[in-house]
Amino acid sequence: MSVNFxxxxxxxxxxxxxxxxKTASGIIIPDTAKEKPQEGTVVAVGAGKKDESMTVKVGDKVLYGKYSGTELKLxxxxxxxxxxxxLLGILE
Structure with a gap:
């Protein structure tokens, strides 16, 4: 998958x-009760700060805080x- 960003x-x-x-027991969760996901896949990574390289790479599955970041649509x-x-960590 390629993103122009x-x-x-x-x-x-x-x-x-x-x-x-669905819950573990099979109950369907309505849209209004769904929780915001806290994990995802890295699609693009910046170059890092001066004297600090990036730890994550494209394709890593990561955990992030519930209210972290900015949502955008591309x-x-x-x-x-x-x-x-x-980011809280990389899922292995």
Missing amino acids: KPLADRVLVEPMAAET DGKDYLIVRESD
Whole structure:
């Protein structure tokens, strides 16, 4: 997947995972009750700050804070742009 967007400095473009539609027991969750996803896939990475290289790379699955970053829409898809320091970790 290619996105025509290059984050600046220590920013990362993340594609959030889809929100859960069912509970573990099979109950369907209505749209109004769905929680905002807190994990996603890195789509683009900035060059980093002076004297600091980036830890994450394109394709990494990451966790981020519930209210982190700025939501934006590119080519009809929803993305989140966050600073690398707002990422909580990489899922392996």
